[in-house]
Amino acid sequence: MVKVKVEFLGGLDVIFNKERVHKVEVPQEDPVTLKDLLDYIIDNMIANKNDVPVFIENDTVRPGIITLINDTDWELEGELEYELQDGDIISFTSTLHGG
Amino acid sequence: MSDQELLAQIRALKLENEALKVRLSNTPLPPSPNPLSLEEYNRYGRQMIVDMPSPIESGLPAQLKLKSAKILIIGAGGLGSPALLYLAGAGVGTIGIVDNDIVDTSNLHRQIIHDSHRVNMLKCESAKLSIQNLNPNVNVVTYPTRLTHSNAFEIFEGYDLILDCTDTPLTRYLISDVAVKLGITVVSGSGVGTEAQLTILNFMNMGPCYRCFFPVPPPPTSVASCSEGGVIGPCIGVMGVMMAVEAIKFIVGAYTVENFEPYLVLYSGFPGTSSGQSMRTFKMRRRQKNCACCSNEPSITKESIESGSINYELFCGSRNYNVCQADERISVHEFDSAFSPRDTERAVKENLIMLDVRPNHHYNISHLPDTVNIPLKVLKNMNGSMELLQEVIPTVNTESEVIVLCRYGNDSQLATRLLKDEFKIGNVKDVKGGFFKYIDELDTTIPKY
Numbered sequence: 035m036v037k038v039k040v041e042f043l044g045g046l047d048v049i050f051n052k053e054r055v056h057k058v059e060v061p062q063e064d065p066v067t068l069k070d071l072l073d074y075i076i077d078n079m080i081a082n083k084n085d086v087p088v089f090i091e092n093d094t095v096r097p098g099i100i101t102l103i104n105d106t107d108w109e110l111e112g113e114l115e116y117e118l119q120d121g122d123i124i125s126f127t128s129t130l131h132g133g
Numbered sequence: 134m135s136d137q138e139l140l141a142q143i144r145a146l147k148l149e150n151e152a153l154k155v156r157l158s159n160t161p162l163p164p165s166p167n168p169l170s171l172e173e174y175n176r177y178g179r180q181m182i183v184d185m186p187s188p189i190e191s192g193l194p195a196q197l198k199l200k201s202a203k204i205l206i207i208g209a210g211g212l213g214s215p216a217l218l219y220l221a222g223a224g225v226g227t228i229g230i231v232d233n234d235i236v237d238t239s240n241l242h243r244q245i246i247h248d249s250h251r252v253n254m255l256k257c258e259s260a261k262l263s264i265q266n267l268n269p270n271v272n273v274v275t276y277p278t279r280l281t282h283s284n285a286f287e288i289f290e291g292y293d294l295i296l297d298c299t300d301t302p303l304t305r306y307l308i309s310d311v312a313v314k315l316g317i318t319v320v321s322g323s324g325v326g327t328e329a330q331l332t333i334l335n336f337m338n339m340g341p342c343y344r345c346f347f348p349v350p351p352p353p354t355s356v357a358s359c360s361e362g363g364v365i366g367p368c369i370g371v372m373g374v375m376m377a378v379e380a381i382k383f384i385v386g387a388y389t390v391e392n393f394e395p396y397l398v399l400y401s402g403f404p405g406t407s408s409g410q411s412m413r414t415f416k417m418r419r420r421q422k423n424c425a426c427c428s429n430e431p432s433i434t435k436e437s438i439e440s441g442s443i444n445y446e447l448f449c450g451s452r453n454y455n456v457c458q459a460d461e462r463i464s465v466h467e468f469d470s471a472f473s474p475r476d477t478e479r480a481v482k483e484n485l486i487m488l489d490v491r492p493n494h495h496y497n498i499s500h501l502p503d504t505v506n507i508p509l510k511v512l513k514n515m516n517g518s519m520e521l522l523q524e525v526i527p528t529v530n531t532e533s534e535v536i537v538l539c540r541y542g543n544d545s546q547l548a549t550r551l552l553k554d555e556f557k558i559g560n561v562k563d564v565k566g567g568f569f570k571y572i573d574e575l576d577t578t579i580p581k582y
Binding site for chain 2: 043044045047052053054055082084087088091096097098099100102105106107109110125127128129130131132133
């Protein structure tokens with residue numbers, strides 16, 4: 035089991051009851067990967083299943099959403115294979131396009 | 134003095150004026166001992182005396198760098214307005230502005246380089262006037278054209294830096310791609326609602342480009358514009374101001390190949406229910422080895438961009454709203470004459486339902502009488518359940534006649550499909566052009582936002 039903070043930014047909070055910050059306990063034996071966290075979010079946190087495609091596409095985070103592990107691009111941290119540590123902050127932010 | 138005497142005096146003064154003008158133009162100005170005019174020393178003094186840690190240029194050398202800099206700003210909107218004003222104020226020598234749009238009243242709450250007297254004027258010309266008023270030392274070049282794959286190279290060539298202040302993924306990919314091919318650094322800003330983002334792309338032709346961050350474009354349905362999602366003026370403005378800071382830093386050498394780290398700033402003016410404002414800087418990936426544009430073996434080249442074989446429209450896609458047949462749609466005039474929105478009695482008698490599918494907070498700003506509001510998203514989430522629909526509209530059934538209305542006539546088409554295909558209501562009509570078209574053509578006293 036691992037305890038992390040999960041943030042939905044850039045408007046993504048609309049599919050999470052408009053709550054930007056969530057304390058999450060993934061009830062699973064270590065190691066818990068980011069992929070496991072995504073599964074947990076899909077199963078337990080997205081209130082309306084119609085909204086899943088807003089967040090997930092082809093079993094990963096949808097294009098246009100930036101994923102950050104402790105304020106660092108997940109590309110630098112192993113992406114889906116990253117093993118969560120207690121206290122990690124995982125942030126998902128939509129890219130904005132308006133100007 | 135008589136009128137004649139006055140006229141004679143004016144004639145004499147005019148002659149004297151002409152003579153003086155000729156004398157002045159024949160006398161060459163003495164070569165200035167200073168690289169800037171005295172007016173410029175005075176104008177830029179407050180920024181010139183800011184002490185910078187080495188190797189960042191400050192003082193006169195920094196000011197001369199700004200004066201010889203050529204910066205291209207694409208988009209004179211919510212980001213471009215403050216960025217342009219600050220860069221002009223700081224004394225950037227040449228500022229190019231690309232924008233083919235005209236000033237609209239609905240722009241003015243955030244696009245502060247324009248004003249109420251310039252409505253309907255080209256944004257790039259309006260911006261030029263404001264810049265000339267602020268700092269006549271700046272050379273302004275305007276490009277009143279839409280940026281395309283065929284004109285981008287020609288426009289970008291010769292600029293030291295580009296500010297991407299545009300508003301669609303398509304132009305963001307195009308700007309990044311062309312800048313990579315020309316080796317130009319891009320300061321890229323964006324925003325919608327209460328949030329805004331900032332990053333530097335293709336820094337000195339070694340930093341990551343837009344495609345490194347976003348190799349696959351977002352689905353078109355997930356892209357919100359300011360006109361759609363709304364925007365708080367100063368929330369996007371703050372990012373335009375920060376783009377100007379980054380541009381000045383780039384010109385005076387605050388960023389170097391050695392110290393540059395890719396980053397993305399996220400600003401949240403109203404960070405949910407927590408208090409305060411939030412400004413976060415995220416550490417981002419480096420240039421990607423397999424990037425389609427900036428890697429060593431790119432599939433995207435100058436030739437493939439210019440020839441149009443890189444199809445940006447196809448790559449980014451677009452939303453398909455045209456999901457209704459011609460006989461499923463009515464004009465606002467047909468809507469008005471056949472189903473007068475004020476004929477309540479008939480509506481009740483004939484089980485006619487006028488459904489407005491705009492988001493609730495839009496509907497609350499203004500709406501037609503006798504309409505029911507069910508936002509498209511809510512309608513979708515009913516998954517075709519007539520029971521759920523009847524909780525909101527008790528009289529509705531599959532025999533009802535339903536007229537669907539939205540802001541511009543896009544969402545109403547999607548809603549018409551849902552009502553017919555999922556709720557199995559036979560007689561559903563979409564109003565072409567929506568509520569705003571109705572206002573334009575039939576009742577201009579209704580507030581339009």
